[in-house]
Amino acid sequence: MQFHQAQRKKAKLRLALTGPSGAGKTYGALVVAKGLGGKIAVIDTERGSASLYSDIVDFDVLELDPPYTPERFLEAMKAAEAAGYSTVILDSITHEWSGVGGCLEMNDALAKAKFKGNTWSAWNETTPRHRAFIDAILRSPMHVIATMRSKTETTQVEENGKKKVAKLGMKSEQRDGLEYEFTVVLDISHDGNIALASKDRTRLFADPVRLSAETGQLLLEWLESGKDPAQMMAEEVDMAIEAMRGCDNLGSLQGIFAGAWKRCDEVNKARLKAEYDQLKSALETKEQAA
Structure with missing residues (x-):
């Protein structure tokens, strides 16, 4: 185990938009994607609703029909990756969980077929x-x-002697805890299509915001402001090599090499291995002479 300095890398956006029917999730996703730039793909499970906005954003669409198994979503995402899209919109992933053929139905069918009705x-x-x-x-x-x-x-709450309905918040129709997987989760209300962050690792959404292309541009700037991963990896290998050069025994050399090798990418492995082999040979010769 070896600690190293934490640094934020450049990253791709992982954004979740939640809200009741008609809140503007599809529209919000499209205008944010427009701000991100590049080619946009939409995997649409909402019966063509995304195409209603084709006049404001250029995008390609795949209308996904049931069954909404995880594998069907995976196949659609792989197709989008292979076609070179910059952004993919999954509209919506609720169907993967509770739609026709989604996880809940799939699990019930498995329970009946293989586990004598035991859903657990x-x-x-x-x-x-x-x-x-x-x-x-x-x-x-x-x-x-x-x-x-x-x-x-x-x-129902009482205010100034009058009873009124108060909103306690919104619960997403997906597996509990899914929001932890996203960089940002924005809850969209019916009241003016305003988005409020329920999770925000970017720290850009302290206040409610109306989603627009500018929102996508703002997110892109944050995503691109991190260090380049390739540069970070090269610097980490440089530090590992420097540490290996300071070793006076094979045990220390092998420990540093093993830790760096696990994190190393294919581009830098050859350089790391060549340096290790040279230092290992020199230490072995030194130990034999002693």
């Missing part, structure tokens, strides 16, 4: 399939914007 046991097979879908979002070389339907939770 069936999750042992369903969860890895759902996890593969989430991992694909996290690993994608594209910016990913996902929309999720949500239900508004309300309660």
Whole structure:
């Protein structure tokens, strides 16, 4: 185990937009994608709703039909990656969870077919399939914007002697905890299409915002302001080589090399290995002479 200085890398966007039906999730996703720039792909499970906005944003669409299994979403994302899109919009990933053929239906079917109706046991097979879908979002070389339907939770409160309905917040129709996987989660309300951050690693959304192309530009600036990953890796290998050169025994040399090798990319492995082999040979010769 070896600690190294934390530095923020350049990254791709992982944005989730949640809200009730009609709040403007699709529109918001499209205008943010417009601000990010590049080619936009939309994987549409909402029966062509994205295409209603084709006059304000240029994009290509794949209208995904049931069953909404994780594998169907994975196949669509791979097609978007292969076609060279810069941003993919998943509208919406609620269907992967609770839609026709989604995880909930899939799990019930598995329980009946293989586990004598035991849905808890069936999750042992369903969860890895759902996890593969989430991992694909996290690993994608594209910016990913996902929309999720949500239900508004309300309660009755008394104010100035009068009873009124107050909103307690919104619960996304997806697996609990999914929001932790995204860089930013914005909840969109019916009231003026205003977005409020429920999670924000960028620290750009302290105040409510109306989504626009400028929002996408702002996010892109933040994403690009990190250090270049290739440069960071080269610098890390330089530090590892410098540390190896200071070793006076094989144990220390091998320990530093092993730690650096695990993190090293293919571009720098040859350089790291060549230096290690040379230093290892020199130390072996020194030990034999002693």
